Amino acid sequence: MKHFFVCFLLLSTFNVFAQRAERYTVSGFVRDTLTTESLINASVYNNVNLAGTSTNQYGFYSLTLPAGEVELVYSYVGYNSQIVRFQLRRDTVIHMNLFGSVNLQEVEIVGSRTMSIQESTRMSMISVPIAQVKSLPSFGGEKDVFKALQLMPGIQSGSEGNSGLHVRGGSPDQNLILLDGVPLYSVSHLLGLFSLFNGDAINSFEAYKGGFPARYGGRVSSVIDINLKEGNMQTFHGEGSIGTLSSSLTLEGPIVRDRTSFIVSGRRTYADLLMNLLLNDLESDGFDGTLKKYNLNFYDMTAKINHRFSDQDRIYLSAYYGNDNMLMDNELKSKYEDGGPSGTGKDRMKAGLKSGNFMTTFRWNHVFHDRLFGNITVAYTRYHDEMTKKNNSERTYRVDDLNPPQTVTTKDFDKMQNISGINDRIGRIAFDYIPSSNHYIRFGGDATYHTFNPGMVFFSDTTGNSSFGASKRYAYEYSVYAEDDIRLNKYLQTNIGIHWSGYRMGEKFYSIFQPRVSARYLITPQLSAKASYARMVQFIHLIPNSFDGIKEFWVPTTESLRPQQSEQIALGIAQNYREDYELSLEGYYKTLTHALDYKDGGSLLSLDEAWEQKILHGTGTSYGIELLAQKKTGSFTGWVGYMLSWTDRHFDELNGGMRFPYKYDRRHDLSIVFMKSFERITPKNRHKKYEFSATWIYGSGHCLTLPVGVIDMGNPIIHGTNPYHTTQYYVYSERNGYRMSPTHRLDLGITSVKQVKRGEIHWNVSIYNAYNRKNPLFVVAEKQYDGRFKFIQYSMLPFLPSFTFQYKF
Numbered sequence: 190m191k192h193f194f195v196c197f198l199l200l201s202t203f204n205v206f207a208q209r210a211e212r213y214t215v216s217g218f219v220r221d222t223l224t225t226e227s228l229i230n231a232s233v234y235n236n237v238n239l240a241g242t243s244t245n246q247y248g249f250y251s252l253t254l255p256a257g258e259v260e261l262v263y264s265y266v267g268y269n270s271q272i273v274r275f276q277l278r279r280d281t282v283i284h285m286n287l288f289g290s291v292n293l294q295e296v297e298i299v300g301s302r303t304m305s306i307q308e309s310t311r312m313s314m315i316s317v318p319i320a321q322v323k324s325l326p327s328f329g330g331e332k333d334v335f336k337a338l339q340l341m342p343g344i345q346s347g348s349e350g351n352s353g354l355h356v357r358g359g360s361p362d363q364n365l366i367l368l369d370g371v372p373l374y375s376v377s378h379l380l381g382l383f384s385l386f387n388g389d390a391i392n393s394f395e396a397y398k399g400g401f402p403a404r405y406g407g408r409v410s411s412v413i414d415i416n417l418k419e420g421n422m423q424t425f426h427g428e429g430s431i432g433t434l435s436s437s438l439t440l441e442g443p444i445v446r447d448r449t450s451f452i453v454s455g456r457r458t459y460a461d462l463l464m465n466l467l468l469n470d471l472e473s474d475g476f477d478g479t480l481k482k483y484n485l486n487f488y489d490m491t492a493k494i495n496h497r498f499s500d501q502d503r504i505y506l507s508a509y510y511g512n513d514n515m516l517m518d519n520e521l522k523s524k525y526e527d528g529g530p531s532g533t534g535k536d537r538m539k540a541g542l543k544s545g546n547f548m549t550t551f552r553w554n555h556v557f558h559d560r561l562f563g564n565i566t567v568a569y570t571r572y573h574d575e576m577t578k579k580n581n582s583e584r585t586y587r588v589d590d591l592n593p594p595q596t597v598t599t600k601d602f603d604k605m606q607n608i609s610g611i612n613d614r615i616g617r618i619a620f621d622y623i624p625s626s627n628h629y630i631r632f633g634g635d636a637t638y639h640t641f642n643p644g645m646v647f648f649s650d651t652t653g654n655s656s657f658g659a660s661k662r663y664a665y666e667y668s669v670y671a672e673d674d675i676r677l678n679k680y681l682q683t684n685i686g687i688h689w690s691g692y693r694m695g696e697k698f699y700s701i702f703q704p705r706v707s708a709r710y711l712i713t714p715q716l717s718a719k720a721s722y723a724r725m726v727q728f729i730h731l732i733p734n735s736f737d738g739i740k741e742f743w744v745p746t747t748e749s750l751r752p753q754q755s756e757q758i759a760l761g762i763a764q765n766y767r768e769d770y771e772l773s774l775e776g777y778y779k780t781l782t783h784a785l786d787y788k789d790g791g792s793l794l795s796l797d798e799a800w801e802q803k804i805l806h807g808t809g810t811s812y813g814i815e816l817l818a819q820k821k822t823g824s825f826t827g828w829v830g831y832m833l834s835w836t837d838r839h840f841d842e843l844n845g846g847m848r849f850p851y852k853y854d855r856r857h858d859l860s861i862v863f864m865k866s867f868e869r870i871t872p873k874n875r876h877k878k879y880e881f882s883a884t885w886i887y888g889s890g891h892c893l894t895l896p897v898g899v900i901d902m903g904n905p906i907i908h909g910t911n912p913y914h915t916t917q918y919y920v921y922s923e924r925n926g927y928r929m930s931p932t933h934r935l936d937l938g939i940t941s942v943k944q945v946k947r948g949e950i951h952w953n954v955s956i957y958n959a960y961n962r963k964n965p966l967f968v969v970a971e972k973q974y975d976g977r978f979k980f981i982q983y984s985m986l987p988f989l990p991s992f993t994f995q996y997k998f
Contacts, residue, residue, distance in 0.1 A: 212625070214280045216251040216559040218500070219244050219263060222286040224441075225422040225450075229393045230316065231265040231287070239679065240626035241308075246370075246416055247503070247554055249562050251623035263287060266318050266821055280559055284500070305765040306773060307717035310674055310684040312707050313399035313759055313775060315341050319391055321826060324864050324880050326938030326955040330432020330993040332388035334415070335376075340860040340884060342815035342830035343398045343777075344411075345853065348891070349932060349964040349986055351381040355853045356398050357779055358811030358836030359410025362731030362743075363753070367414045369493075369507040371550045372407070374572035374611060374731075374743060378487035378513055379458065385511055385546065389428060389439040390454035390491045392418045399759045399777055400707040400721030403672035403686025404619065404631050409725040409755035409781065417507055419495045420450030427998055430951075433991035434458050435487075449496040457488040484516040501556040512545035539579040547571045550615075562621040566635075571612035572743065578605045603650035611729070611743040614638045629674040631686075637666040639729065641745045643800060659800050664745050666728055667691040672705065683708035692728045697748045701726045709763070716764045719775075727753040730785055732804065749801045751783040771819045781809035784838055807840035809851065824866045832858040844924040852925055856889040878942040887933040892925035896970050896978055929965040930982065934958050948998035954990065961988040 219231040227248030234241035235252065237260050244250045252261075259277045264270040268287040275281075315338065322337045335352040338344050347353035353361045366376050368386070376385045397405065397412040405412045418441065425442030436459070441452035489511030497503045519538045550568035557563055582601045619633035643659040672686025688703040707721035728746040730753065746752045761775035784807045813834030820826050836854040843849070867879045898920040938955040958964075963984040970978045 211256055212253050213256055213277050214251055214253045214559045214623075215259070215261065215277065215283055216249070216280075216556075217282050217284040218248045219250060219265070219285045219287065220248055221268075222288050223421075223423065224419075224426075225286075225447075226392060226419050228265045228268070228287065229416060230395075231263065231268075234262045234264070235626075236260040236262060238626075240676075242623065242626065242629065245562065245621055246414075247562075247564070249554075249556065249621070251560050251562070251621075253560065253623065253625045267320055282500070282559065305715075305768075306771045307709070307711065307715060307763045307765050308682075310682050310707050310709050310719075311400065311402075312709075312719045312721045312761065313343070313397060313777070315344075315396040315398070316394070317341075318821065319388065319393065321821070321864065322388055324826075324866075324882050324938075324940065325862070326882050326884055326936035326957070327432075327953065327991060327993065328382070328936075328955070328957050329434035329989075330430070330953070330955070330991045331383050331435060333384050334386050334388060334391065334394055335384035338396055338413070340828075340830065340862055340886065341396075342817050342832040342858065342860070343775075343813075343834075344396070345832075345855055345858055345888065347381065347853065349934075349966050349984070352377050352384040353381055354411070354413070356396075356411035357757075357777060357813070358809070358834065358851060358854070360731070360853075362729075363408050363410035363727060363755075365405060365408035365412045367412070368509055368548060369415075369417050369505070369550055370552070370566055370617070371507075371548050371568040371570050371615065372613070373509070373546050373548060373570060375544060375546065375574070378489070378511070379485060380513075380515075383487070385489060385509075386415060387437060387439075387454050387456050387489065387491060389430075389437060390417055390452065392416045399723060399757045399779075401705055401723045401725060402631070402684065403670040403688045403703075403705045404633070406668050406670070406688045406690055406703065406725065407666070407727060407729075409727045409753050417491060417493050418452050419505070420452035420493060422447055422450040422497075428995060430993055430995035432993040444494070445496075447497075449494070451492070451494045453490070453492045455488070455490040458486050484514060487511065487513045503554050505550075505552040505554075507548075507550050507552075509546065509548040512543065515542040517541070537581045539577075541577045542575070543577075544572075544574040547573075560623050564619045566615070566617040566619075568615040568617075569613070570615070571610065573610040574608070576607040579603075601651060604648070606647040607644060608642065608647070609644040609742050610642050612640050627676040630672070632671040634667070634669040639664040639666060639745060641729075641743060643744050644742055662694065662745050662747070664692060664694040664728070680711045681708065690726050690728070692746060692752065694745060694747055699728070699746065699752055701752070701754070715766065716762065719759075719761045719763060721757075721759045723757050725755045725757075732785065732787075744800070747801055750785075750804060751806060753784065754782045756780050769820055769822060771817075771821070773817050774814070776812075776814045778812040779810065781811070783807075784809045784840075786838070786840060786843065788842065805840050805842055807838055807843070809836070809838045811836040811851075824868075826864045827862040828860075829862075830858075830860045834858070847923075849924040849926075850892045852892050854892055854925070857887065858889070859887040861885045876942075876944045878940075880938075880940040880942070882938045882940075884936045885934070888931060890929035890931050890965065893927055893929060893968060894921050894924050895927050895968065895980065896920065896972075897922050899972065927968075929968060932962075932964045934962050934964060935960055948996060951993070951995035951997070953993040953995070955993075957989040957991065958987060963987070 219228045220226060221228060229244060229246050231244045232241060233250045233252055235254055237258055240254060242250055242252045254277055256277055259275055261273045262270055263285045265287055268289050271285060271287060317337050322334055323332045325337055328336060333352060335354060338354060339346045343357050345355045347355060354364055356364060366373050378385060394415040401412060420441040422443050427440040429438040430436060435456055437456040439454040443450050491509050493507045495503060495505045517540050548570040550566060552564060552566045554564040580603050585596060585598045615635060615637045617635035622630040641662040648655050668688060668690045670686060670688040672684060674684045676682045685706045688705060690701050692699040703724040703726060705723045709717045709719045711717045730744050732742045732744055757777060757779040759775055759777040761773060763773045765771055786805050786807060788803055788805055813832055816831045817828060819828035836851040837848045838851050839848045862884050864882045869877055896919040900918045900920060936957050937959050938953060940951060940953045943950045965982045966985045967983055969981050971981060972978055
């Protein structure tokens with residue numbers, strides 16, 4: 190590997206050193222003027238020789254140009270562009286601050302030119318401005334990044350209202366979700382209704398469906414890279430909101446002006462408070478009191494501190510903490526007469542599920558040279574999942590046979606606790622090296638120490654305590670990567686790289702190379718053809734519990750459980766029209782090896798040390814076409830996205846060895862997103878804005894397996910006083926042989942923004958499912974007396990209005 194990197198760097202920089210005397214470097218940071226927030230992927234473009242670059246995730250850029258006249262255009266979506274003209278005669282540092290656009294109308298810069306979709310080598314990548322995410326109709330008053338991603342072609346939701354992501358036929362665990370560069374595992378709240386990420390704390394995000402750069406690894410379907418805000422270094426600011434289901438508060442400001450800043454943001458739902466009020470009302474109206482308490486809530490908090498020692502050195506400390514709690518408390522009172530003593534009984538059952546993430550990371554970045562930028566990361570991340578169940582029984586009865594007759598009370602109890610989870614300790618080093626305007630080199634590596642708890646069960650009752658389940662597992666994961674974005678000529682540009690992954694558990698060691706390449710060719714200045722290939726590998730796996738669908742188990746690759754691998758190729762075209770509209774058309778084909786599923790009847794709920802033996806290995810394919818037409822700037826924005834796709838799986842032991850559709854195979858997926866902004870100046874010279882948004886989606890139904898018949902074995906079973914019950918077995922259709930009804934829905938939203946003396950007031954009204962479509966959530970088969978089945982579709986989330994009040998100061 191050392192020889193590989195030496196050769197890689199020498200080949201990339203050979204021409205640069207030969208022409209060093211005639212070329213100089215312009216470097217610096219691009220930030221927001223008012224907050225000094227780093228602007229990620231801001232464009233820096235030289236109109237003279239048509240060379241350009243973009244800032245990295247810390248706002249740093251470097252552009253090496255020929256000596257002489259330079260006209261640099263600094264631009265970023267939602268900000269006014271800036272132009273700098275000068276004679277380049279030496280290496281120059283320019284830190285550029287951009288102003289956010291106050292006027293919502295389009296800003297036209299005559300003679301300027303920014304890097305457009307057709308010029309970038311990045312393929313199958315999605316970037317939605319946070320401002321657009323906040324303008325979309327909200328579900329329950331929550332501005333959700335993942336709900337915005339679900340509106341893009343190639344990214345689907347798991348079920349109605351769910352924030353889970355299925356990318357090009359993949360499962361949720363196949364998505365690498367990074368928060369400030371650190372992976373998070375379970376990334377949803379309220380059983381999937383909301384994602385973990387508070388939109389008020391997010392600076393930017395990118396999602397890769399394919400064409401993965403070599404710097405990413407560890408998952409086989411997608412990468413979603415989310416960056417938190419850094420905090421305002423100039424003035425103290427805050428924003429708080431009260432919504433239908435939750436409230437949030439975000440505070441940011443300088444600790445030391447122009448040196449140190451902080452941001453802290455928190456959310457909490459109060460759905461549990463509303464539920465308990467509802468239960469109290471039901472009890473007062475004659476409710477039998479069986480359900481004493483039902484809680485379902487979440488809370489989360491993000492925090493970040495950043496300190497700038499100088500223009501060359503900066504440190505960041507980020508943290509995230511969030512929990513979901515579900516508690517159900519039942520009490521059943523009964524009277525009984527069983528031929529002996531008569532009396533009363535009281536049975537109380539408490540069941541709960543607690544799950545949550547904790548993440549913290551320390552990062553130090555340093556500008557070693559005007560062409561070399563480095564970052565060192567040390568991080569810890571943990572996911573914890575705990576399910577508990579408590580039963581308490583009490584019986585009181587009178588015994589008349591005793592002399593004198595006595596009242597006897599007996600008590601019994603049992604408690605079951607199932608604990609699972611995963612935690613990682615991570616070290617990473619990464620470098621950006623930009624030797625010329627024709628090369629952008631990234632290289633680095635990381636190491637992760639995994640601790641897996643596939644699931645331990647603790648049980649206690651009146652007889653004592655016991656425990657069983659799978660013991661903890663420990664593994665090491667390593668990676669090294671190098672990539673170069675190479676501009677060969679004004680028509681052809683390519684990103685080529687390699688990612689190596691190593692994984693050790695016990696005596697077993699896996700070593701896998703993953704080549705990555707993507708390229709674009711300019712057919713015309715506004716039209717390009719693109720292609721990409723990527724191999725990805727995944728060493729950790731999420732096995733959802735097939736018994737209840739709630740409990741999740743993260744398990745490692747072992748000697749018998751192989752790592753999942755995917756290979757994906759994509760071809761497409763991209764066009765920019767009138768500088769405002771972007772159009773892309775892509776076709777892709779993806780294969781998956783060592784796909785995972787349960788054996789028939791298998792479940793990790795009954796854990797033991799041989800849990801690997803309950804899981805099968807198979808293969809899968811996914812292919813389709815995606816169309817996206819998008820407008821990102823101006824008073825009218827939005828997009829239309831369409832996907833036509835096929836996804837299947839094959840396991841020798843399932844479905845008679847025949848291929849079958851994956852449960853999230855969806856043939857058609859269509860989304861239409863519309864946003865319109867208006868602005869006026871009040872008589873008191875204050876701005877008042879109105880934003881209207883609408884989204885309409887259509888998706889083919891999910892696949893499912895249903896019973897089609899019953900076999901009566903004829904063996905009588907005595908059941909109470911009825912001797913006619915017999916042993917029966919259900920006969921099922923082909924695996925995933927049925928489809929649910931299609932899903933379609935219209936969401937509407939309107940926001941009013943009013944400028945007041947000490948800030949801004951936002952009012953938002955959103956309507957989820959405006960025409961009250963009963964979209965399928967799941968289907969249940971009920972056997973009738975005549976032996977036939979009746980299929981009942983259950984729906985959730987009907988017409989649902991929500992209100993949000995937000996104050997920014």
